[in-house]
Amino acid sequence: MQLSPIKDIDCNTDYQAFKKKWGDDPRFQALDRKEREFLLNERVFPLKRAAQEKAQAERAASVSSFKSMLQDKGDITSASRWSKVKDNLKSDPRYKSIKHEDREKIFNEYVAELKAAEEDVERKEKARQDEEERLRERERALRKRKEREEHEVERVRSKARRKEAVESYQALLVETIKDPQASWTESKPKLEKDPQGRAANSQLDNSDLEKFFREHVKSLHERCVLEFRALLTEVITAEAAAQETENGKTIINSWSTAKQVLKSDPRYNKMPRKERESLWHRHAEEIRRKQQKLGRDQEAEKHSEGKSRSSVDSGKHISASRRTHDHRR
Secondary structure, three states: OOOOOOOOOOOOOOHHHHHHHOOOOOOHHHOOOHHHHHHHHHHHOOOHHHHHHHHHHHHHHHHHHHHHHHHOOOOOOOOOOHHHHHHHHHOOHHHHHHHHHHHHHHHHHHHHHHHHHHHHHHHHHHHHHHHHHHHHHHHHHHHHHHHHHHHHHHHHHHHHHHHHHHHHHHHHHHHOOOOOOOOOOHHHHHHOOOOOOOOOOEEEEEHHHHHHHHHHHHHHHHHHHHHHHHHHHOOOOHHHHHOOOOOOOOOOOHHHHHHHHOOOOOOHHHHHHHHHHHHHHHHHHHHHHHHHHHHHHHHHHHHHHHHHHHHHHHHHHHHHHHHHHHHHH
């Protein structure tokens, strides 16, 4: 006799229940317990897995539907509390699709998702702002570096332009101003007539022009002083000072006498009139000091030589007396 297959096995069937119902069936008795349990599990496990998957899918759909309801409310935020919002949800069918004990848990999951999403947005926004700030900082650094480089280039150029302006103006002074007694007021109009415009350069203001003018005049004066002193050294000498005029004057005690021998030299005329006599006077005084010192040295030397001769003569007299005394003895 052929037996029909058993059709009342489902995902909840276990061995004891199956044995109670089918224990007398020849097909059940034909196998030992281990084989029965293995074959039963082989049949039940796929059914149980399918049932679990279906239940999970249904729950996932219900959870998704429940969260959609929370999202549709529009006023639920990451700061919302279940106790404050649940009464406004009870009329929605999606609210009832979830078991009572699961509703608050799913709500809290939804709120946590909102909070995580907000934090993610904040992180991304902060990262964006940080990146923008880094870009701005790099741009500022590049801009500052470029400004520094441009400023340095301009500084070097300006320095070169000023140096060129100064050198050109100083060349104009050398060409135009040759008198160490020249005044700025009288010389300025003459300098401004320069066809090359060297006294009208934008790199030099009026104070610069006057300053360099005075430095130039000072150098002219210093050169004249050096040349006049050289003239005095050449002409006003101790040997020349020994020559007296008929009235007893010499070139170191009489300026009028000295200038007669000096005025034929160009260096005399270059020296400003008001300073000639004072420079001559200092030079003559230096010669007199040297002559006085030389006289003192010579006198001291004569005195020293006289003392030495006296000592020698005294020594000779004592030696002669001793020899005479010895001879008498």
